[in-house]
Amino acid sequence: MANSASRPGRPYWLTWGALALCAAAVWAVFGTARGFQFVLWDDDHNLQLNPHLGGVTWENLRWMFTDTAYSRRYFPLTWLGWNVEHDLFGLTAYSAHLGNIVFQLLNTIVVFFVIKTALRVWFGGKNPDNSLASTFACCVGTLVWALHPMRVESVAWASGRIYLQTGFFLFVATWCFLRALESSPGSPASRRWRWASAGALALSLLTYPLALSFVGVLLVLDWYLPARMRPAPAAPFARRAVAILCQDFPFILVTGAVLAVTLWARTNVTAAGWNPPVTLAQFGLAARFMQACYVWAYYVWKPLLPFHLSPYYTRLLDFSPGDWEFVISLLLVSAVSVLLFLRRARWPGLWLLWLCHLIVLAPVLGLTEHPHFTSDRYFFLASLAWSVGLAALLARARPQWLARGAAVAVVVFLGSLSVRQLKVWRDTESLGLHMITEMGEHPRRFDIYQRIATSLREDGRVEESNAYYLKFLAGDPHAADKALNQARKLEAEGQTREAFAQYLLASKLKPDLAEPPFRLGTILLADDHAAEALPYLRDAVRLEPGFADAQVTLGWAFNRCGQAPEAIPHFETALRLKPTDAAAHSGLAAALMAIGHPLEALPHLEEVARLYPDSPLAHFQLGQALLDGFARNADAAAQFEVVLKLQPDFPGAREALERTRR
Numbered sequence: 001m002a003n004s005a006s007r008p009g010r011p012y013w014l015t016w017g018a019l020a021l022c023a024a025a026v027w028a029v030f031g032t033a034r035g036f037q038f039v040l041w042d043d044d045h046n047l048q049l050n051p052h053l054g055g056v057t058w059e060n061l062r063w064m065f066t067d068t069a070y071s072r073r074y075f076p077l078t079w080l081g082w083n084v085e086h087d088l089f090g091l092t093a094y095s096a097h098l099g100n101i102v103f104q105l106l107n108t109i110v111v112f113f114v115i116k117t118a119l120r121v122w123f124g125g126k127n128p129d130n131s132l133a134s135t136f137a138c139c140v141g142t143l144v145w146a147l148h149p150m151r152v153e154s155v156a157w158a159s160g161r162i163y164l165q166t167g168f169f170l171f172v173a174t175w176c177f178l179r180a181l182e183s184s185p186g187s188p189a190s191r192r193w194r195w196a197s198a199g200a201l202a203l204s205l206l207t208y209p210l211a212l213s214f215v216g217v218l219l220v221l222d223w224y225l226p227a228r229m230r231p232a233p234a235a236p237f238a239r240r241a242v243a244i245l246c247q248d249f250p251f252i253l254v255t256g257a258v259l260a261v262t263l264w265a266r267t268n269v270t271a272a273g274w275n276p277p278v279t280l281a282q283f284g285l286a287a288r289f290m291q292a293c294y295v296w297a298y299y300v301w302k303p304l305l306p307f308h309l310s311p312y313y314t315r316l317l318d319f320s321p322g323d324w325e326f327v328i329s330l331l332l333v334s335a336v337s338v339l340l341f342l343r344r345a346r347w348p349g350l351w352l353l354w355l356c357h358l359i360v361l362a363p364v365l366g367l368t369e370h371p372h373f374t375s376d377r378y379f380f381l382a383s384l385a386w387s388v389g390l391a392a393l394l395a396r397a398r399p400q401w402l403a404r405g406a407a408v409a410v411v412v413f414l415g416s417l418s419v420r421q422l423k424v425w426r427d428t429e430s431l432g433l434h435m436i437t438e439m440g441e442h443p444r445r446f447d448i449y450q451r452i453a454t455s456l457r458e459d460g461r462v463e464e465s466n467a468y469y470l471k472f473l474a475g476d477p478h479a480a481d482k483a484l485n486q487a488r489k490l491e492a493e494g495q496t497r498e499a500f501a502q503y504l505l506a507s508k509l510k511p512d513l514a515e516p517p518f519r520l521g522t523i524l525l526a527d528d529h530a531a532e533a534l535p536y537l538r539d540a541v542r543l544e545p546g547f548a549d550a551q552v553t554l555g556w557a558f559n560r561c562g563q564a565p566e567a568i569p570h571f572e573t574a575l576r577l578k579p580t581d582a583a584a585h586s587g588l589a590a591a592l593m594a595i596g597h598p599l600e601a602l603p604h605l606e607e608v609a610r611l612y613p614d615s616p617l618a619h620f621q622l623g624q625a626l627l628d629g630f631a632r633n634a635d636a637a638a639q640f641e642v643v644l645k646l647q648p649d650f651p652g653a654r655e656a657l658e659r660t661r662r
Contacts (some may be wrong), residue, residue: 005659007103009343012551014132014135015116015135016144018112018135018138019112020111021107021139022112022139022142022143022146023105023108023109024178025143025146025411025415026101026104026105026108026146026147027101027105029147029415029418029419029422030101030152030155030156030418031101031103032422033097033100033101033155033156033422033425034094034097034098034101034576035097036093036097036156036158036425036426036427037093037426037427038093038096038156039156039157039317039425039427039428039431039455040428040451040452040455041157041159041311041428041431041451042159042452042603043157043158043159046071046082046158046641047082047096047158047159048161050070052064052067052070052079052083053079053082053083053091054083054086055083055086055087056080056083056087058227060079063079064076064079064083065078066241068261068264068265068268072265072266072267072619073208073209073260073262073265073266074206074209074258074262075162075206075207075208075209076206077165077203077206077207077291078161078166078207078208079163080163081161081165082096082161082189083208083604085099090227091133093158096158097153097156097158099161100154100156100157100158100160100161100164101155102154102513103161103164103165103168104146104154104155104164106168107146107164107167107168107171108145108146110143110168110171110172110175111142111145111146111171111387112138112139112142112385113175114140114171114174114384114388115137115141115142115184115387115388116134116135116138116150116393117175117178117179118178118391118392119134119137119138119151119176119388119391119392119395120138120182121181121182122349122392123395124390129499130406133395133400134395135594136394136404136407137392137394137395138391140391140394140404140407140408140410140411141387141388141390141391141394142387143411143414144387144390144410144411144414145225145384145387146515147411147414147415147418148303148383148414148418149306149309149376149414149417149418149421150302150306150309150376150379150380150383151301151376151380151418152309152376152418152421152422152424152425153309153311153375153376153377153425154167154376154377154380154491155422156422156424156425157258157311157425160377161375162207162208163208163210163380165207165208165382166204166207166208166210166211166380167204167380167381167606169200169201169203169204169207170201170204170210170211170574171384172212173197173198173199173200173201173214174197174203174384174502176193176194176196176197176200176535177193177194177197177218177221178349178517179193180193180194181221181222193634194247194250195250197251198250198251199219199625200256201215201251201254201255202254202258204605205254205255206258207260207637208382209258209259209262209363210363210364210378210381211360211363211381212255212258212259212262212359212362213290213359213360213362213363214251214359214360214364215248215252215255215379216253216359216362217355217356217359217360219244219245219248219250220352220356220359222244222247223240223249224348224651225460226354233554254525264494265584266368270613273631277368277369278368278369278370281447282370286321287319287321287365287370288367289320289321289329290321290326290329290636291316291326291334291365291366291367291370291372291447292328292365292367293326293329293330293332294315294316294325294326294329294335294363294374295330295365295366295372296333296357296358296361296362296365296373297329297333298329298374299357299361299374299378299382299399300357301378302374302379303379303383303386306414306417307417308438309376309421309438310434310435310438310439311375311431311435312373312435312438312439312444312448313373313374313375313378314439314442314444315374316366316370316371316372316373316374317371317444318371321434336354337354337358340354345469349389349392350389353385353386353388353389355386355387356382356385357382357525360381360382360385361378361379361382364378390418394407421428427453427455428451428455429452429453429456430454430455432448432449432451432452432455433452435448436448436449443475443476444556445470445475446471446472446474446475446476447475449468449469449471449472449475450469450472452465452467452468453465453466453467453468453469453471453472456468457596466579470505470508473505473509474509479509480506480509480510480513483502483503483506483509484502484506484510484513484515484516485506486502486505487499487500487502487503487505487506487516487519488636491519491523496523496527496558499519499523500520500523503516503517503519503520503523504516504520507520507536512543513543514539514540514541514543514544514547514550515540517536517539517540517543518536518537518540518547518550518553519550520536520630521533521535521537521540521550521553521557522534522537522553523558524536525553525556527558528560530561531558533557534554534558534561537550537554537557538551538554540554540556541570546577548573548574548577548578548584548595549574550580551570551573551574552571552574552581552583552584552587553571553585554567554570555567555568555570555571555574555584555587555588556583558570558585558591559587559591559594562594564591564592564594564595565591565595567587567591568588568591568592568595569582569583571587571588571591573586575588580611582607582608582612582618584610585605585607585608585611585616586604586605586608586621587603588601588604589601589604589605589608589621589625592604593625593629598625598629598630599629601625601629602622602625602626602629602630605618605621605622605625606622608621608622609639610620614646616642616643616646616647616650616653617648619639619640619642619643620639620640620643620650620652620653621657622639623635623638623639623640623643623656624636624656625638626639627656627660633660633661634660636656636660637657637660637661640653640654640656640657640660641657644657
């Protein structure tokens with residue numbers, strides 16, 4: 001194996017030029033994300049409302065490294081990074097997104113060196129390290145990884161920092177391990193690189209335990225000769241296995257420690273309000289295995305067809321292990337695994353890539369979770385292996401001009417898809433509407449409507465927020481009844497303003513119900529807003545013509561607005577429905593008096609007095625009609641005397657009685 005120290009001088013300008021090109025491309029695609037807002041998709045929990053992100057203090061440091069209740073995972077270095085950012089920049093939406101872009105730039109640089117080193121390890125001295133072909137292949141492999149649309153979620157989402165920072169340390173660990181492989185076995189340089197790799201792996205796992213299976217990749221890499229990836233024949237299987245385990249013990253130790261903390265944190269979450277892991281009775285072994293096969297297969301075909309991306313995929317929410325997608329996934333994973341195992345001597349690179357794919361994805365198979373999601377961010381680490389494979393293929397492809405042209409076209413195409421996908425993450429409304437479009441009529445869309453409504457209300461866009469809130473409530477078949485019951489309760493307690501809001505909500509949720517608009521009109525009429533009450537009351541009688549109280553109230557609203565002719569038909573309808581309705585008689589009498597028909601109004605006033613003989617107002621109105629409309633002073637005086645008998649201080653009664661005696 002060629003040692004790095006023995007290589008002749010190399011044209012470093014190719015490497016620097018490739019790095020500059022990769023960095024420029026990443027900035028061109030993702031740079032606009034720095035102006036994005038926080039979104040109500042865990043940003044509120046992780047960043048905006050987190051009381052422990054106030055800067056680096058002893059109290060916050062203690063919380064970062066000891067708390068397992070605030071989140072279901074243990075990731076102290078993520079909290080530390082955000083607290084440092086808070087001290088430096090205030091942890092604003094701008095600083096959070098800019099930080100993500102910077103991490104993606106750093107990841108792109110490290111990925112370039114990982115691919116470059118992997119090609120040296122794979123090809124040995126048969127591939128010039130800094131030739132144009134090799135550098136071009138590394139550049140394309142890096143850009144395919146960096147600009148792929150499945151990277152957008154991690155970069156454009158403020159909370160995606162978790163995966164960007166985790167990936168950075170893991171890619172450093174990978175690069176250091178590859179440097180150890182190309183060093184002489186057992187040499188001081190090899191040991192230094194391995195310890196550096198173990199340290200970087202520890203930092204990655206403490207940022208987020210996404211790479212818990214990475215130690216398996218290292219064991220696989222150590223099992224094969226670096227130059228051609230063939231099993232070493234020098235030592236018996238058991239002895240060589242023990243030697244590799246001892247050599248990789250620091251990685252195993254680090255992984256085991258973080259795994260123990262992660263499992264403890266995940267299984268002791270009930271007190272913190274999180275749901276515990278599902279039991280076998282809730283989610284059986286067959287379902288878990290088929291889900292794992294689906295996830296393995298999904299991350300094979302989805303990166304090749306990166307369309308209709310969303311942070312919320314609903315396929316795994318509810319499924320049967322016998323569903324066709326899962327059966328096909330099982331067949332695909334099994335067939336590929338068997339084929340590559342049998343042909344591993346001929347296709348060692350593909351066999352190794354497939355093993356890395358299966359191993360790296362192990363923590364995101366959802367073996368302890370149901371429901372589970374095939375999120376784009378879960379492919380952040382596993383995609384590196386395929387980028388290395390692509391670079392290796394491109395370095396040896398013939399003819400070069402055709403391969404390079406196709407590679408450039410692919411990179412440009414992926415970048416354009418990412419630019420379009422990036423816009424989805426601008427704010428909660430854009431993200432939510434995109435998610436709803438992708439999930440269709442799935443019931444989970446109502447939760448997204450609520451998030452949009454909350455975000456818009458916080459931005460002061462109340463009317464738009466209300467519209468989305470109504471869409472959210474439409475997902476609850478009992479929402480209208482709940483709102484109506486709450487409105488009745490509030491109105492009974494005298495809280496008419498609050499009751500009005502609930503009646504309005506009920507009318508929007510159940511527009512074919514007459515009671516909400518009737519109560520809205522009644523409240524407005526009581527507050528002397530007769531003109532505003534008319535539309536609601538008209539709506540009530542339109543929905544339920546036989547609603548006598550609504551007919552009466554609409555008639556009174558017309559009376560208050562000086563539209564007596566329009567009021568009369570509604571009072572007459574109410575009296576046909578309820579002949580003894582005193583309010584209808586009284587309103588009809590008032591309307592008839594207003595249009596100059598006192599003779600027709602008198603019987604209705606007499607009926608009100610008959611129905612309510614103990615009502616001073618009824619007798620007073622009848623007396624006024626007799627006095628002013630018919631000059632029947634004696635009859636009017638009799639009514640006023642009844643009023644004073646019932647209520648001696650009734651306003652205007654004594655004056656009216658005096659008028660009858662003149």
